[in-house]
Amino acid sequence: MLRNRNLKAALLSALALSTAFWAGPADAAYRRFTGVGATADEARDIAIDAGGNVYIVGSAYRGALSKHDLTIRKYTAGGMLIWTKYWAGSPTSKDHGMAIAIDPATNDVYAVGSSDLGTGNKQDIVIVKYSAAGVFGGSYRYNGPGNGDDVPVGIGIADYQGVAGNEVYVIGNADNGPGTYGDIIGLSVSNAFMLCWNTLYSSGIGGDDKANTMVGAGRNTMRAGAHLYAGGSTETAAGDTDILVVGFNPVTGGIAGSWTYGGANDDWLMDGDADNNGVYFTGSYYHPTEAYEIFTVGFTAMGTNYGGSHRWAGPYDDFGVDVECNNWNVIWVAGDSPSSCMVPNPDYDIAMHVYNCWNTAAIAPWPHYEDISGMGSDDHTRKLQVVNGEMIVAASTETGGNMDAALFKVTSPVTGRDWLYAYDYAGLSDRANYLQTAPGGNAIFVGGGSAAAASGTDWFAGKHNVVTGALIW
Numbered sequence: 001m002l003r004n005r006n007l008k009a010a011l012l013s014a015l016a017l018s019t020a021f022w023a024g025p026a027d028a029a030y031r032r033f034t035g036v037g038a039t040a041d042e043a044r045d046i047a048i049d050a051g052g053n054v055y056i057v058g059s060a061y062r063g064a065l066s067k068h069d070l071t072i073r074k075y076t077a078g079g080m081l082i083w084t085k086y087w088a089g090s091p092t093s094k095d096h097g098m099a100i101a102i103d104p105a106t107n108d109v110y111a112v113g114s115s116d117l118g119t120g121n122k123q124d125i126v127i128v129k130y131s132a133a134g135v136f137g138g139s140y141r142y143n144g145p146g147n148g149d150d151v152p153v154g155i156g157i158a159d160y161q162g163v164a165g166n167e168v169y170v171i172g173n174a175d176n177g178p179g180t181y182g183d184i185i186g187l188s189v190s191n192a193f194m195l196c197w198n199t200l201y202s203s204g205i206g207g208d209d210k211a212n213t214m215v216g217a218g219r220n221t222m223r224a225g226a227h228l229y230a231g232g233s234t235e236t237a238a239g240d241t242d243i244l245v246v247g248f249n250p251v252t253g254g255i256a257g258s259w260t261y262g263g264a265n266d267d268w269l270m271d272g273d274a275d276n277n278g279v280y281f282t283g284s285y286y287h288p289t290e291a292y293e294i295f296t297v298g299f300t301a302m303g304t305n306y307g308g309s310h311r312w313a314g315p316y317d318d319f320g321v322d323v324e325c326n327n328w329n330v331i332w333v334a335g336d337s338p339s340s341c342m343v344p345n346p347d348y349d350i351a352m353h354v355y356n357c358w359n360t361a362a363i364a365p366w367p368h369y370e371d372i373s374g375m376g377s378d379d380h381t382r383k384l385q386v387v388n389g390e391m392i393v394a395a396s397t398e399t400g401g402n403m404d405a406a407l408f409k410v411t412s413p414v415t416g417r418d419w420l421y422a423y424d425y426a427g428l429s430d431r432a433n434y435l436q437t438a439p440g441g442n443a444i445f446v447g448g449g450s451a452a453a454a455s456g457t458d459w460f461a462g463k464h465n466v467v468t469g470a471l472i473w
Helices: 008-017
Strands: 031-033 042-048 054-061 068-075 081-087 095-102 109-115 124-130 136-142 150-158 167-175 182-190 195-201 209-215 228-235 241-248 255-261 268-274 278-287 291-300 305-312 319-326 330-340 347-356 368-370 379-387 390-399 402-412 416-423 430-437 443-452 456-465
Touching (some): 054 109, 054 456, 068 109, 068 124, 081 124, 081 136, 109 167, 124 167, 136 182, 150 209, 167 209, 167 228, 182 209, 182 228, 182 241, 195 241, 195 255, 228 278, 241 268, 241 278, 241 291, 255 291, 278 305, 291 319, 291 330, 291 347, 319 379, 330 390, 347 379, 368 402, 379 402, 379 430, 379 443, 390 416, 402 443, 416 456
Parallel strands (some): 042 095, 042 430, 042 456, 095 150, 124 150, 209 268, 268 319, 402 430
Antiparallel strands (some): 031 456, 042 054, 054 068, 095 109, 124 136, 167 182, 209 228, 228 241, 241 255, 268 278, 278 291, 278 319, 291 305, 319 330, 330 347, 379 390, 402 416, 430 443, 443 456
């Protein structure tokens, strides 16, 4: 298969002649945050309110007695820190923030994470609430029926019930305890933390069912009455995993249908997105003669498959990582595709695809490939955002044996990369966990975890100009 790939020398020449650039910011350029000692502190997700204020959730180590706390930081649009809040299930519990959402009606902030106060120090799903001013508004804890580890995948805010304001929706995974299998949990609570419903999904095959992505409330909002979706995998009787999509009725919590697809090897979904027309997922499917393929599938808002799926295969293993869509009836997919299969380590590059929503047909001249670090080094997709039809990708790129965070934009495969920004703090590893467009689409936020010799892993967060890639703060 022919690939739209530039040789390294040609790429460097194109960079020199275009507005694209490779920039290494000063160590203090991004906003950084560390807990106590050389420990693992990491930003996991971001939400932005209508005024441009930025809320970041993750976890920070507070000391040997306090351990990790779920942590939320609020910044102005200009990058000034307003407040930092810590939530602990107990003075000695380990609590981690995973995802965050904002109520558009009240600007209340809801974060979901895990807390190991469950039976036998197992993890429970926890939801916490703060006002825009940082005032604590309560919490909710979910412990699954097996008293095992229960962990969230995503959180969203929507008004499906039609009474008493917006509700909070969470998709996660429930471990039913030793000797049992995991299920997918969907749950909803009111803005006062009264339980609306919680529903466990089990395929009934006798294996693990796992959600990797949530679609249908909050940032991935669909019209009222549409399903709340979980996308992931289900374990078959043969022991491999198949692709799984599960719909929940957002009003009653009833299972609104499920869809599976797979072969004799492991297949799974990694990410989903929704527009007013439907919901779309990407992941990986193993073809016995073509190795792993990037798999993309679409459904109507009420759960009807559009009539098929799209599988894309390069010469080696290819993996779908992130999908974005809008009401242009177009979906964008980013993933990983090796340019070579050097044994034992293939050289992965970023693969970008564009499809028609309704029949998942590929749109020319895509696909496109980005080899950030050159032959022999890996690049991996982390997150994707699409702004006015332009693909912006947060990636990990290998330099000197470490993985650094990279951010780049591609408007067209014909012209190639518009700009590139890389973040390498002190020559250690940096990882992007989120990527989010600001209201109005003129800026984009990126952040995650960044290693430092003296403090372990720190938070990092930054804001970039969408047009030029320049770091704003």
